[in-house]
Amino acid sequence: MRTWIGIACAVALLTAGCSAQVTEAGPRITARPDGVSVAVPVQVTVDGLPAGDQVRVWARTYDRRGQVWESSGEFVTDGVGQVDLSTDASTGGTYTGVDPHGLFWSMRLPEDEQAPYPLLDADDMVVLLGVDLGGATVARTTLRRVVREPAGQVLPVAEAGLVGDLYLPPGTGVWPGVLLLGGAEGGRPDPAYAALLASEGYVVFGLAYFGLPGLPKTLTRIPLEYGLDAARWLADRPEVAGDRVGLVGTDKGAEYALMLASSEPSRFAAVVAHVPSDLVWPGFSVSTATQVSSWTRAGADVPFLRWPSSRGALSAAAGPAVQSADAYEGAVASASRWRLGVARIPVEQITSPVLLTAGDADGVWPSTAQAQRALASIEGAGNSSGTQLLNFSGAGHLVGGVPDLPTTRTAVTYGQVTVETGGDPATTAAAVRNTFSATVELLRKAMPRGRG
Template sequence: MMATAPAVLRGSRLCQQNSSSRSWALLPSSPKLRPGGLVSYVSARMAVTMSLEPRSRCCWDEPVRIIVRGLCPEQPVTLRSSLRDENGALFRAHARYCADGGGELDLMRAPALGGSFTGLEPMGLFWALEPEKHLVRLVKRDVQTPFVVELEVLEGHEPEGGRVLGRVVHERDFLAPGVRREPVRAGRLRATLFLPPGEGPFPGILDLFGSSGGLCEYRASLLARHGFAVLALAYFRFEDLPAYLNEVHLEYFEEAVDFMLQHPKVKGPSVGLLGFSKGGDLCLSMASYLKGISATVVINACVANTLAPLHYKDMIIPDLGNDLGKHTTTESGFLNIMNIWNNPLEESYRQSLIPLEKAQGPFLFIVGLDDHNWNSEFYAHIASERLQAHGKERPQIIHFPGTGHCIDPPYFPPSRVSVHSVLGLAVFYGGEPKAHSRAQVDAWQQIQIFFHTHVNGKKSVKPSKM
């Protein structure tokens, strides 16, 4: 793909260092004598440029280094980012900075002084993007097109009032060069397979999202560039699949595992599973009942079957159930539903527990300690106790303080509030933005390491730099 050349605005700027002493500095400029011998400086035209390193177009999970050049020494400026999603919803962020003594601003070295975030946050203009309208979550639907982010540098510390000094348009892809996207309509399966560049075969992973339904491809497409064959699998609310999650049949997911293991580009004899929220407990059920699964990663998931009865052959696992009357409400009026779910350790609900001890491979639990959708830490503890009680290896559990429910790939803005697809109400998901953003970077690395170790068979894996 061709790199996008930055668009540069040129303008003049008179930099006043000390107004009381009438000492001015302007680079470049020419001194001129006034009557009385005073020296003044004539304003000159300066080229302010914004550059992105190592390149101006990259994948969404890749960091970039933002550098502004051509400013005056210690000049106060505001950097602003904006993005429109596929539905036209606007997301924006801004931060205030000061250039260094040489008139350069490098976000790898310069802390933000205020705005959407503070401190040294080189990727803050991406993870701090906030929707103009409430309850809108940034999600990529069509991975074949990039998100286009406009970055601007403005005079002064007013995000709306300063004059624009420079601008660059940045494209962030979801399909890396050479990654192949193959729609899958085999039998009942409704999915998309992403294959890395090269001949393969590649370690295979099935990727499941939660109760929003549909076919979510953006995590699978990004993961494929790291050497995995990833099947993004829909299981309801897509094409001819059921519109509602009234009941789930594990045979459908078994068909997906078989599809992967029979694919010539997938390295057997097993695959890995990656599931978020409701997709997480489905992955736990798959690992417990199905063959050919060597490793399972769940992100903020329950250890009991939830939302709908699970059928497999002549067996039925009831759903955990909930009491919506136990919800609380935040100061902003959003629902906190963490405590509405029944306790799977109580005798009345123990039949909904998933028998993890039947699984053949290891588990990784990604836990946000500020998750307000599930009591994810409690569920991971149940999983660990159950596995050890049956003589199994304890799971790997990674706790992320200040991190909410929706843990996405790096640099996605945290989704703290949105309309719950099942409840139809505005639900608070939690997460402190800065901590949540850092957790997403770390979790992304840990997921790759885990799968490379337990699916690909690599004992020592060097994570990609973020």
């Protein structure tokens, strides 16, 4: 089993030992619940301290590269020498205000370190928590947060022309199936997100659609038939209940998801599109002279909206992080009504319930405007299954995925280009917690539970 640290005692590399508490009667920091899903809210409390003293509560963990992530909050103990991070405000450190999750999303690396993407590729995350008084650490504890249930399975898939991984919940039986699509980073979708969805009782097929051997090298001319074949393959698995599956996509994967659900509506029981597009855009890593569609249908390019810039939205040379949302907005503003109509995804054909999520400070593309147009089209067609848009003011591009991971690093690399995803870290972190809960709620309402 892979963890951020491997085993809990490895946090001793950062401290003098591996004991959870200093003394029973003295200062104590408690974090609970321990050893449960990362999606479950956490309560961190401190007691046994002098009343009215300034204390620093901190957290540390490792990523898979062995880099240390750290966070802290500053508090004043109450009249009985206690601090409760669920109700007490931090006045300094890496976050301020009342936020029981603040120590987790505000973790950061030294400025000269490179954050991995996706950040978490592990079965669980072990966090060392401590409290400092007068510059000295007086108590510490560890907290393990589970991403993949130990009894679950991950099966590599390389058959029927498909590439990806199949995530099975613990136990035996049949469960609803979910097809998971990653974004423009390519390769396999975030394994942490796939594993966490599987732990909620779903067979999750994390489908790679470019960037791996046997698949297109770039996000260009990806067949719609490939995604539809994957949905059929998943529904036919003996572990999967029913003949319809859920569909969850992020970024370009959300664009792909809306294309798939529009092409074969009866195949999908529910659709979740994190920061989606209602338009088809060109494939990445191409110049204006050779712009081609991201997708094909029956071997022909799906019509798309061209970028007016000679370099395209994400094809600039390597350099500092850039925001590309303006390029997308400019392309929409300068396009004729006919061009927009040709490039529009016919989302009104979707018959299943749909959840759209977006952040209005998205630096990658204008996901709020794109999601609003998609919502209007679906609702205008009278979709009786229900459509919901969760739009978060001040949040950036990374509003979908695993809750309580750090949101302090917002630059994402697409090939040779580094894009600033935008948004306030605290707001984006709150959005992720909301979107995960809403995703699970939609899937549970729309899909049979099967026999566990």
